[in-house]
Amino acid sequence: MGLEHGIYCLGSNWLLSVLLFPLGIMNIVAMAGLTVVIFAERMFPRGERIAQGVGLALILYGALVIVVPAALPLVGAGM
Numbered sequence: 001m002g003l004e005h006g007i008y009c010l011g012s013n014w015l016l017s018v019l020l021f022p023l024g025i026m027n028i029v030a031m032a033g034l035t036v037v038i039f040a041e042r043m044f045p046r047g048e049r050i051a052q053g054v055g056l057a058l059i060l061y062g063a064l065v066i067v068v069p070a071a072l073p074l075v076g077a078g079m
Contacts, residue, residue, distance in 0.1 A: 016038075024031040037054050041047040065072045 020031060020034070023034065037050070041051045041054075044050060061071075
């Protein structure tokens, strides 16, 4: 049963782990923000709507960065 549960968790959370590892190394504030968003999606009754709102906001921000590259904050780029 433990092996089955481990395989299920690996299959459902691998992308989150791949995302959080470099994000945690590069920017702890971004990792904390993502953690809060995931927590809100899981714990609040309207979690699906929160996920949709965050997804829409990220899509719009991505489109903004494509149109106006200066909208991308480059913290520490001068180092």
